[in-house]
Amino acid sequence: MSVKPKKHLGQHFLKDENIAKKIADTLSLQDYQDVLEIGPGMGVLTKYLLEKHINVHVIELDSESVEYLKGHFLNLANRIYEADFLKCDLKSLFNDLPFAIIGNFPYNISSQIVFKTLEIRESVPEFSGMFQKEVAQRICAKEGSKTYGILSVLTQAYYRAEYLFTVPPSVFNPPPKVDSGVLKLTRKDNYKLPCDEKLFFKVVKTGFQQRRKTLRNSLKTFNLSDNLKANTIFGQRPEQLSVTQFIELTSLIEKDTNQ
Template sequence: MAQNANQHQVKAKKYLGQHFLNDESIAEKIANSLSFKGYKHVLEIGPGMGVLTKYLLKKETTTHVIEIDPESVEYLKNNYLNLADRVIEQDFLKYNLNEVFENEPFAIIGNFPYNISTQIVFKTLEMRDQIPEFAGMFQKEVAQRICSKEGSKVYGILSVLTQAFYDAEYLFTVPPSVFNPPPKVESGVLLLKRKENYTLSCSEDLLFKVVKTAFQQRRKTLRNSLKTLNLSDNLREDSIFGMRPEQLSVVEFIRLTTLIENDLNN
């Protein structure tokens, strides 16, 4: 979701999922949610007209922005002259960010378009070696899902895969009234901090496969939902296979994947 200090300047585009934040205090609060430690660069996704950007520019880190809307790009370059050469006119999901960051660490921040917010998280997970911190605004339900723990009704694929690598904290809720145009739902801001030890004791690809397969049939026990993996009868007798996916913590999912990996390799 892009932001905006003066709505008449750039028109919100429905096809880009733009809802312009017009509350300065919330913009400042989002900017302050990052620690700005352990990296020299911050990348803001979808800055719109820079209501969040202006607070990032006050920090000691170097701010870059990535924006797909040509009208917003023009506005930013004209109104934030010290940012002009760090405005990337690209699609975040398709762009190779190392053309800018050259394998250096950077943080991600932004008010994300709801329609691509989960894809933004998955790209962050792919680049986790370079992204120690991530703060952003999502549809409230999505932010809650990312941060939820086992046993919750909304705990699922996004929760497990994000929390395998990051500590996730739901920070605060944002009402529709502070956007133009107002979205039909509440928004939620979250913070992801990469775990000190974020390497897995199992295959990452297999973990993704196990988690996705398990939650596709979340009401079934793992013994039934993971049948397609062709596991040995001996392994499937382990008590963990009598559980449902929402009952397993992230650590237990990693243990489960390790068991499956050993079984498949034997």
């Protein structure tokens, strides 16, 4: 029995064993005992994770894949969760213990997977996975680049992002129309920001919603004082600011609105 890839779930099953092993080997396995694989399909990556000294858990929305995994990976037994990663209470699933995330992520929800991981960043010291190449490059992009945006800044505020390697369409069933890219996120040692973190998210998202405008114009809704808006940082466009400068900008706004 094999599982038929389902278009509505964005399934492209990896069939190259070498690439599956390479992705499994991206994890350092340090400072955590558990790893959660998202969307294992027929378990091509899962079997290489099971060779490591770690507790492997998998979360899969497709009931046909779940049946396949239960029949072929008896040692996973009670660690196969038929659920939607985006709606799951992961902290209670792991009793507030740290865990890594890994997967060959469905393209249609890959950005949402990163945003969800950022919400539970205190639980996730490490994250590796396969994305559409452009999305992986966007997450790892630096200031000044056209692809640098909300996803880049928010991710890199908390994690060190590394683009590892590119994967061609031919190693999937069915082949996607684009190349894929594997990246790794390693949480920074000091990942608590020295500013209001909710405000930081709001500043970054608002700034990039009108990325062609200067911050003086795109952040108008914050009702900032003329004195603050005279700061040279407000003459720049959001893609010109580094992650550190966005943190500094948030601190300036925080002080201004509290006066």
